[in-house]
Amino acid sequence: MSLPIYFPLGFSALLFGIGLWGALTRTNAVRILMFLEVMLNAVCLNLITFNRYFWSQTPEAASEATIASLFIMTVAAAEAAVGLAIILSLVRNRGTVEADKATMLKG
Amino acid sequence: MSLGILTSGESIAFFLLAAVALVSTYKMVTSRLITHAALFMALTFTSVAGVFLLLEAEFVAAIQILIYTGAITTMILFAIMMSGLSDIKAERKRGQLWVKSDPAIMVFGGVFAAFMCYIYYTAQLPAAAAAETLPTVKAIGTALFTKYVIPFEVASILLLIAMVGAIILTAKEAESE
Numbered sequence: 001m002s003l004p005i006y007f008p009l010g011f012s013a014l015l016f017g018i019g020l021w022g023a024l025t026r027t028n029a030v031r032i033l034m035f036l037e038v039m040l041n042a043v044c045l046n047l048i049t050f051n052r053y054f055w056s057q058t059p060e061a062a063s064e065a066t067i068a069s070l071f072i073m074t075v076a077a078a079e080a081a082v083g084l085a086i087i088l089s090l091v092r093n094r095g096t097v098e099a100d101k102a103t104m105l106k107g
Numbered sequence: 108m109s110l111g112i113l114t115s116g117e118s119i120a121f122f123l124l125a126a127v128a129l130v131s132t133y134k135m136v137t138s139r140l141i142t143h144a145a146l147f148m149a150l151t152f153t154s155v156a157g158v159f160l161l162l163e164a165e166f167v168a169a170i171q172i173l174i175y176t177g178a179i180t181t182m183i184l185f186a187i188m189m190s191g192l193s194d195i196k197a198e199r200k201r202g203q204l205w206v207k208s209d210p211a212i213m214v215f216g217g218v219f220a221a222f223m224c225y226i227y228y229t230a231q232l233p234a235a236a237a238a239e240t241l242p243t244v245k246a247i248g249t250a251l252f253t254k255y256v257i258p259f260e261v262a263s264i265l266l267l268i269a270m271v272g273a274i275i276l277t278a279k280e281a282e283s284e
Contacts, residue, residue, distance in 0.1 A: 002115045008158060009227045011125045015132060015155070017220025022136035024215065030187060031141055034148050037179060038132055041155055044167070052162045054233060056240055060250060063242035067255055069167050070247075073174050074262045078269035080179050084186040085276035091190045 008049040016042035029087045029099045033080060040076045044069040121161055128154035141187055149180040163241050 016039050023035035051065030090102055112118060131150040138144050152175040159168035251259055 002112065003117045003121055003161065004112060005232065006224075006227055007118065007121055007125070008162060010224045011121075011128070011158065013220045013223035013227070014125075014129055015151075016223075017216040018129065018132045018136065019216075020219060021216030022132070026136065028141060030183060030190075031135075031144055034135065034144060034183060037175065038135070038148065038151060041152065041171075041175065044171075045155060045158060048159060048162055048164050048167060052164065056242075059240050059243050059246035062240050063247040063250055066164060066167050066242050066247050067250055070170065070251075071258060071262055073170060074266060077174060077179060078265050080182060081269045081273045082276070084182060085273035088186060088190060089276050097190065 005049065005053045008045060012042040012045040012049065015039075015045070027098045027100050029090065029097050029102075030084070032099060033083045033087070036083075037076055037080065040072055044072050047072075117161060121158065124154045124157040124161070128158070142184065145180055145184050145187065148183075149176050152176045152180070166242060166244055166247060 019035045019038040019042060023032050023039070026032060026035070047065040047068050051062065055064065056062040087097060091097055094102065094104075096102070128151045131147040131154070135144045135147045135151070138147060152171060156168040156171040156176070159165075159171060
């Protein structure tokens with residue numbers, strides 16, 4: 001590997017940072033969901049990088065991060081499905097997709 | 108860091124992919140139309156799949172294209188189209204793009220990324236593995252159905268519950284109308 005490990009690690013940190021920034025600043029619920037996916041993806045990239053550089057002696061060890069990413073993607077898909085269903089329900093009930101207008105629990 | 112590392116083909120490909128991913132993620136934050144944000148998200152995921160290919164994780168790259176670019180982006184686009192709200196009206200206007208407590212939040216993501224980069228740069232990382240092997244699909248499948256069979260089954264139950272929950276959440280409104 002001629003690529004230094006700092007490049008993919010720094011890239012995933014930047015990707016996570018931009019995703020965090022977007023998820024905290026934008027109020028559209030669908031967009032917040034998209035930034036959550038981007039942040040999960042950055043975490044996957046981090047796992048794959050560390051596994052590739054430090055834990056790839058045998059094929060079994062080298063596939064550990066792949067399996068972890070597989071589970072992360074499963075959870076991300078389930079989260080996107082349920083989250084979009086909740087957002088659609090919110091749109092039908094309240095006519096808005098703005099997360100800061102969903103204040104039904106505020107009393 | 109010598110210049111040779113920066114100008115190798117691998118690094119140039121990595122920088123191109125990383126630049127595309129970061130710029131399109133930035134455009135996801137700043138674009139006004141949410142459909143544009145969804146398409147930029149697909150571009151981000153495709154670029155990250157390219158980085159996975161550079162890290163020699165071909166299986167994850169393929170799964171990334173299939174699930175993220177193929178499934179999740181399509182699902183989000185369908186949800187946007189079917190929600191019945193006009194995108195332009197739902198979005199804030201250009202001047203009101205950001206929420207009010209903006210500067211602190213804007214700095215927050217940048218500080219986090221800089222902090223992590225600093226940690227990575229100063230960490231005493233061990234030497235890279237000498238005998239490198241690549242994750243084979245055979246090893247992945249074997250581990251998934253022997254060592255990780257319980258998490259695998261739990262993940263399948265989770266997907267089933269998520270599917271049923273999504274159907275219940277969206278179908279309940281339809282029958283009451």
